[in-house]
Amino acid sequence: MKIPFGLTPSLETYTNLAVFLLGALCLALPSGYSIAxxxxxxxxxxxxxQRRALSSLSWQIHALMLALLAYWLSFLPTLTELRELDGASRFLLALPVFWFLLSIRLSPLFWWLGVMFGALIAGLLASWQKWGLGMPRAEGFTHVIQFGDLSLLLGILSLAGVGLVLQGQGRQRTYLLMFALLAGSAGLLASLLSGSRGGWIGLPFVAWVLWRAYAPWLSCRLKFILLASACIVPLLIYAIPQTGVATRIHAAWQDIQLYQQAEVNTSLGARFEMWQLAIDLIPQRPWLGWGETDYMQEKQALITAGQVTPVIAPFDHVHNDLLDATLKRGLFGLLTLLALYLLPIFYALPYLYTSCTSTRALATALSLIPITFIDFGLSQTLLAHHSGALMYPLMLVCVWALLEQQIRHKQDLAAS
Structure with a gap:
């Protein structure tokens, strides 16, 4: 293939290395996600x-670029301090990165290996912190919830990489399959050891997506083994005290019972109160939202008046990405976030059933990125934190560019 737009092989190598490091260093170092x-x-x-013309890009790519820009713009109407643009600026910076990645020849293997190494490192780090250092919950080098959620993301994407080797033979295929399964298990283990239970809610749906994508290549015997494992393994994880899973689930159930008795000073109780406050405030400013400053001032006024519990005073977000976007940026903010969630899924959908396993694997990964972030965002405002606000748009544009390149390559072969 001719190198497009005069780009040099050294720049290609540099870019593929950066794509590899995005997953590999994500949780391996403090702020490791920033390096790539x-x-x-x-x-x-x-x-x-290079000055590549935007007119040469598909309408789906234009739509994603517009959504990234609109997400940043949704912060401006209620902006009072520049720091409020910190997280949103990462979505804006993903625009030139996306445009650049579409202009260069990428190796999907670099991205897949980066994700798998990242998941494996997360699993080893979590095991060392939990069982070696005796920490109550593994947290890596970041907040415990972000560590658990991003570990789970890397583990799920590693399992999606199994699709790369469902067809074919040879020792290399076996090694890659084993590595993908090991990395996927390590990422899931890191999430379990972190005790970040919010991310576990969507696992059945993630499993369903993986099943729909890869079941046609599985034998009846293997399907039975997987279904049996899906029933038995969670019970074993729950039954083993060292995982801490049973403790976290019992704590959640206790929080719910206490909340029903009007006790809100718990992890879930505080979340319920924040969600209720957001639901109460959204109708007052439905179009452009409250903004962070006005929301914090209104919340404090309600606390002072005794209408809201002081338990939620320290939090500048409401532990739910969709509610937080609607509360602070109104309907405009909600629509831009939904666009960033749904556009990748609809773009990937037609390729989830293609006969080309490498294309199917990338399409599966592209659809799982927003699905997992929707899941994480149910109980945590992950996009309000540096790690989430950086990893979501960058993972999105990397996998989209890889899939777009794969599709173009297949079309070129068909036309020749």
């Missing part, structure tokens, strides 16, 4: 020289 982001942003400066 800086590398990719620096590489995107070459667009000034």
């Amino acid at each position: 982001a800086v590398l990719l942003l620096c590489a995107s400066i070459t667009l000034v020289r």
